[in-house]
Amino acid sequence: MPGNGTLMRHELPYARPGQVIGLLGGSFDPAHSGHAHITREALKRFGLDRIWWLVTPGNPLKKNGPAPIETRLARARAVMQHPRVEVTDIERLTRTRFTAETLQAVQRLYPGVRFVWLMGADNLASFHHWDRWEWIMQNVPVGVIARPGDRVAARTSPAAKRFEHARIAGRAARQLANAEAPAWSLINVPMVDVSSTQIRARGEW
16 A cells, blocks of 8 residues: 555445445535535436545645645535545545556455546546546546536547547446446536635635
8 A cells, every 4th residue: 555654444435345436536625516416416327336525635736735635524524415425535545646546546445346437527628637547547437527518628538539439328327337447428417506716716715
């Protein structure tokens, strides 16, 4: 396991072999109703057993650091209250920085558990800039959540073109939970009109 400390099993969320867990990563700075909305939709549309929010210590692609992680975790847990969703700080516990490292860590920690990486369409558009993005696509099914009318940049992105053969149509998105990677599906989800950036700009965070 990365890092010098000893990782205690009781610090980690519980999952049993055979379950399909969706992973939604981000700084959640702050978490808001829009995050909760797309999480509930992803649970239904992709046929997932549970979703874990991965509240990151810091985003390697962002220059300005987020609010302290304990503050963000507390806010996220207040916003996302659902019996099949858990807010976690797995990346802090595993001392992983990039998504590929985190996925490798959880696959080692949870043998027999299937993971699906969840992200917005804007992330798919820039996915080819992520560290080891092709490894991610080849090893974990990916669920992409798009606003209506916000699909063009995602569908024409380098990642979408590279893995066009592995795409599952949105109407069959529930197949993603049991698909072997590479596999990805893009769904339209009506969005709540709120963003973390807007909340910070209004001085509410």
